Amino acid sequence: MAEYKTPYLIDSHCHLDLPPFDADRAEVVARAQAAGVTLWVNPGIDLDQCRRALALAEQVEGLYVAVGIHPTSADRFTPETLQALHRLAQQPKVVAIGEIGLDFYWGNVDPALQQQVLLAQLDLAAELGLPVLIHSREANAAVADLLRSWVASSGYRRSLLARRPFAGVLHAFSGDLALAEEAFSWNFLVGLGGAVTFRNAQTLRALVPALRLDRLLLETDAPYLTPHPYRGQRNEPARLALVCEQLALLYGISPAALAAQTSATALRFYGLEDRFGVDSATHHTAVFV
Ligand code: NI
Numbered sequence: 375m376a377e378y379k380t381p382y383l384i385d386s387h388c389h390l391d392l393p394p395f396d397a398d399r400a401e402v403v404a405r406a407q408a409a410g411v412t413l414w415v416n417p418g419i420d421l422d423q424c425r426r427a428l429a430l431a432e433q434v435e436g437l438y439v440a441v442g443i444h445p446t447s448a449d450r451f452t453p454e455t456l457q458a459l460h461r462l463a464q465q466p467k468v469v470a471i472g473e474i475g476l477d478f479y480w481g482n483v484d485p486a487l488q489q490q491v492l493l494a495q496l497d498l499a500a501e502l503g504l505p506v507l508i509h510s511r512e513a514n515a516a517v518a519d520l521l522r523s524w525v526a527s528s529g530y531r532r533s534l535l536a537r538r539p540f541a542g543v544l545h546a547f548s549g550d551l552a553l554a555e556e557a558f559s560w561n562f563l564v565g566l567g568g569a570v571t572f573r574n575a576q577t578l579r580a581l582v583p584a585l586r587l588d589r590l591l592l593e594t595d596a597p598y599l600t601p602h603p604y605r606g607q608r609n610e611p612a613r614l615a616l617v618c619e620q621l622a623l624l625y626g627i628s629p630a631a632l633a634a635q636t637s638a639t640a641l642r643f644y645g646l647e648d649r650f651g652v653d654s655a656t657h658h659t660a661v662f663v
Pocket residue numbers: 387389417473595
């Protein structure tokens with residue numbers, strides 16, 4: 375394959391640390407690279423997985439990590455957990471806090487506790503100046519209420535994070551245009567993945583062209599949310615190309631143009647443009663080298 379100066383595609387959210395990849399992780403990474411996906415961000419879901427993701431990132435060059443406690447693990451969050459996240463976040467490959475959020479689908483953790491744990495981690499992100507990866511499942515209204523007051527708070531306003539180009543992303547976006555536009559007004563992005571390819575996702579596909587293209591991140595959420603026609607199988611980052619093709623079709627642009635735009639946004643979002651980016655003058659031509 376061609377050498378890419380800037381990553382052609384960036385998987386802004388995938389879970390390569392999880393057990394479904396234990397048997398063939400190296401092959402999964404090689405297939406992703408062959409498909410032009412050469413940079414990945416792996417969010418943690420609990421402390422053990424955060425540590426596993428960081429160990430993996432030491433071996434895989436383009437792999438970066440977000441540290442955080444997923445809402446379905448929020449019942450195990452203690453003051454010591456927050457201190458541990460603070461320490462882990464100092465490691466050089468950590469680029470965000472996540473994935474954090476609210477999940478009212480599984481119903482295993484009290485919503486009030488989930489909100490408390492989310493807020494503690496949002497404040498950690500503000501303190502460290504790192505963007506947040508937000509998980510929201512059947513909880514969009516509650517997530518919006520909480521983020522709205524967080525970005526208006528003096529703690530957030532005084533933080534370095536408020537001066538970064540972007541503060542966070544609504545990962546696996548499932549809201550409407552009003553929520554997306556409100557999120558953009560908070561300097562948030564939306565993340566889209568395999569769901570845009572699902573047969574029954576007409577509403578999401580109808581929404582996509584109205585979403586600002588410069589506020590979009592591509593993601594697989596592998597091993598979850600496998601794109602059509604592979605639903606039911608394990609997902610992997612190489613399949614980001616299918617997400618890119620579907621979105622390009624919806625925006626009426628080429629997959630290469632969509633890849634270039636979203637990769638540039640992802641590099642800015644994660645603060646990696648110094649390491650991988652191209653200057654804006656060559657932005658549209660320097661993708662292929
Ligand atoms: Ni995820």
